[in-house]
Amino acid sequence: MQQLLDDAPDAVRSRIGTLSTASDSGSETRVARWLRRRHFQVEQQVFVDGVGLLDAYVGGLFLEIDGREFHDGEDAFSRDRRRDLRAIRHGLQVLRLSYAQVWHDWERTQQDILRAIDEVGAFGRRKVEQLALR
Template sequence: MQVEAVLAALGHVASRAQILDGGIEPRALASAVGTGRLRRIGRGWYADREATREQVVAVRVGGVLGGPSAAVSYGMWVPQGLPVHVSLARNVSRLRPAPAGERIRLDWSRPAGGIAGAGPQWRVDPVLAVRQSASVLKRDHLVALIDSALHSGLVTGRAIEAIVPADVIRRVDPAAESGIESLVRVRLADLGLPVRPQVVVPGVGRLDLVVGDRLVIETDGRAHHGVERFEADRARDLELAARDLVVLRLSYRQVMHDWAAVEDAVLRVIERRGHLARHPFLRSG
């Protein structure tokens, strides 16, 4: 097996021991480094050209990816712009400085010793990633992360109940299909509004959120959209409007960076009781 294949199977970062266990001879490993196919990023650690900046930073410092940084590597929803979360074993005493300009957060909650198992060892497991995230994320962000972890089957409800507060558990919904949807649901519920997730409307499909009887909120956390998806969303909005429903379509930027405007718009609809018309498709009673 080629050394690149071994690294790819291990997530693009691996220890020397893992590489040799994968059938690579020491001479072949040295050759891969000498020719630039691999690079040494820490004592006994190597990365290929596909390794992410976050992976490299964590290992260079002397740890592994933890918390939100590990969570996002598994596909969980995590807010953008966080520092690299470096998980350190409790017995680690020697750390190396982070590369210039890198923002890092050190976390000493991992048990002593390395990451067990034959798989990738550059990140903590999903449950520990959630537990470490619980100490650094705001409540609504943590709910969104847990929603995505449960929705994708990365963790179980029982595991989550053992590591996060009860007030977070009460707000979790594994049916949520995006982190932005989770954030809006939690924030509106915290305002005391009657919000229902994943409401199915015949002839239209599944709606992200419905407030009351007829205020439909659709969320879109993607930064870029294809033409087909854009047109499908507009056709969907037209059909909902034709059924006399109020539709608010929210972007990632609006939810994450302009929530006050979103909340104001929703509350104005509520004030004029625009959410209460008893529509046969969406009635909650």
């Protein structure tokens, strides 16, 4: 993939920006790139003890970006709810986004993400700091 970017014209490369291999899906890539363009620090594939890997951490919120391919079956649905419960027990704020929100209702989803960071981000950052001190 990097070779394709290197071979692209300057105008294309500047619009694409840097590439990351941390995303597990195009939806994760879209969300992370959008947040970074707004100057947020985004950490991807963050491991939380007792919860596992979460797709991203930004501004006090953990993001789980779920496409149907890996989260549609009953086992996956149940596993995701167990992970959410463990995260909440730690006091962590998890915002779960669907494929449809990222690709079909993106404008509204962008505003909701920004509001969530603004409204609960400070609480989430304090909880993350406390968890790191344990």
